[in-house]
Amino acid sequence: DAGVIQSPRHEVTEMGQEVTxxxxxxxxxxxxxxxxxxxxxxxxLLIYFNNNVPIDDSGMPEDRFxxxxxxxxxxxxxxxxxxxxxxxxxxxxxxxxxRETQYFGPGTRxxxx
Amino acid sequence: xxxxxxxxxxLSVQEGDSAVIKCTYSDSASNYFPWYKQxxxxxxxxxxxxxxxxxxxxxxxxxxxxNKTAKHFSLHIxxxxxxxxxxxxxxxxxxxQxxxxxxxTKLQVIP
Numbered sequence: 001d002a003g004v005i006q007s008p009r010h011e012v013t014e015m016g017q018e019v020t021x022x023x024x025x026x027x028x029x030x031x032x033x034x035x036x037x038x039x040x041x042x043x044x045l046l047i048y049f050n051n052n053v054p055i056d057d058s059g060m061p062e063d064r065f066x067x068x069x070x071x072x073x074x075x076x077x078x079x080x081x082x083x084x085x086x087x088x089x090x091x092x093x094x095x096x097x098x099r100e101t102q103y104f105g106p107g108t109r110x111x112x113x
Numbered sequence: 114x115x116x117x118x119x120x121x122x123x124l125s126v127q128e129g130d131s132a133v134i135k136c137t138y139s140d141s142a143s144n145y146f147p148w149y150k151q152x153x154x155x156x157x158x159x160x161x162x163x164x165x166x167x168x169x170x171x172x173x174x175x176x177x178x179x180n181k182t183a184k185h186f187s188l189h190i191x192x193x194x195x196x197x198x199x200x201x202x203x204x205x206x207x208x209x210q211x212x213x214x215x216x217x218t219k220l221q222v223i224p
């Protein structure tokens with residue numbers, strides 16, 4: 001298996017633009033997680049899906065952030081409009097269940113100017 | 114919900130010495146405790162885990178211990194090598210809760 005795949009790996013955009021991050025989980029995994037990592041706040045869970053259904057989105061910072069999982073093999077995290085404080089590394093992870101080992105993707109480094 | 118505290122936040126050791134990272138958790142229902150290693154520019158990767166039915170687990174130079182009564186668990190790395198330098202995260206999960214991560218420990222192994 002190729003592991004969790006994220007795209008793009010790097011994104012530079014200007015404030016106010018829409019940003020879409022993509023994730024393909026490991027085949028057979030039924031849980032998917034989006035995290036944000038910064039030096040100041042560490043690793044933060046943004047949202048968690050189980051069987052394509054959002055279970056916990058309490059970590060989503062505000063309405064500018066939205067996430068979808070239309071099927072078991074694809075998820076998106078969208079920021080609209082983006083702001084400089086959204087600059088971070090965004091990780092996607094998947095697991096067989098929300099309580100088991102999570103496998104992380106390589107991350108998307110986002111820079112909002 | 115679950116709360117996981119991790120100490121220290123940074124740790125420097127001489128090559129060949131041991132390193133110990135400690136975590137505490139709050140939810141007595143937690144029964145799964147993984148440890149992740151994050152190298153620069155990469156996502157966290159699982160290095161070892163332990164379940165609540167055992168008190169200790171070893172894998173070569175890495176060992177984890179769990180004290181359910183005190184609700185704390187530790188990562189022990191022996192004979193540290195420069196390639197052990199990374200950020201280490203502990204985590205806890207159980208019951209119907211998602212995995213909750215600690216705040217991370219930056220380990221530096223000095224050659």
